[in-house]
Amino acid sequence: MDxxxxxxxxxxxxxxxxxxxxxxxxxxxxxxxxxxVIPPSLGSIAGLEILDLSYNSFNGSIPESLGLLTSLRKLSLNGNSLSGRVPSALGGRLLHRASFKCVTTSLGLCGIPGLRTCGPHLSVGAKIGIALGGCVALLVLVICSICWCKRRENILRAQRISAAREAPYAKARTHFARDVQMGRFHGHDNARTAAENGPSLLS
Incomplete structure (x- = not known):
């Protein structure tokens, strides 16, 4: 039946x-x-000899269950957007005994001769964990940045308040120093005048 x-x-x-x-x-x-996605249930059609799903818009990975199709002679999956590891049972058997077309435009596939080598396989849970970890790290970074900005703002505010409180005292010290300097100046003038006039005689 076809x-x-x-x-x-x-x-x-x-x-x-x-x-x-x-x-x-x-x-x-x-x-x-x-x-x-390609339905995994296709792997239960035991007598299937030809499966041609080429030039559609399938995505995701090739189901492991297709490796159970022992009668399969032709598998065409090219022209889709498939990705991930090709099931080893499927790839090894088809490369030797059947026609296997999936490489043409499915550049995301890997794991059998003629395709790229697969990287470390991460489970869905691992991917979710990595994503959550990244979000937590970003959140911590944002919180630390906010705390640092608040602390710096508080330090600058404290410095401004301290400077405002010290201003009157600084002004008073300046006036005092000027008065002392003026006193010394007048003292020198009086001493010089006395020296010029000579000793005074008491009558």
């Missing part, structure tokens, strides 16, 4: 219910506008 619905302008998602068609041997949905 499902040849290629280039029919189909839109929407491919539902998990497709696995109810257990007698399908070929599924060809290429050249449509189907988006979303």
């Amino acid at each position: 499902s040849g619905l290629d280039n029919q302008g189909l839109r929407g998602f491919l539902l998990n219910d497709i696995s109810q068609l257990r007698h399908l041997q070929s599924i060809n949905l290429s050249g449509n506008r189907i988006h979303g």
Whole structure:
């Protein structure tokens, strides 16, 4: 039993219910506008020999369950936006015994010969943890910056208040120093006048 619905302008998602068609041997949905993830339930159609989902808008990773399709002879996934690691069971078997087309425009795939090497795999929980950690670190940085600005503002305010309180005393000290200087000046003048006039004679 075949499902040849290629280039029919189909839109929407491919539902998990497709696995109810257990007698399908070929599924060809290429050249449509189907988006979303590839249903993992496809791996339960044991007699599936051809799966062509090329040139749609599928995203996400290739389900591990497709590696269970032992009768699969042709798998075409190119022309989508798939990413992540190609299931090892699927990739190893197809590279030796079947036609496997997924590399053309799915540059996000990795993990089998002919594709880039996969980096460290992080679980969803790990990714969420990293994201939360980054948010917490950013929040701490913002709080520290605010506290530093507040502390600096308080120091400057205290310095201004201290300067305002010291101003009258500084002015008084200036006047006192000037008066002392003037007193010394007059004392020198009197001494010089006395020296010029000579000793006074008492009559």
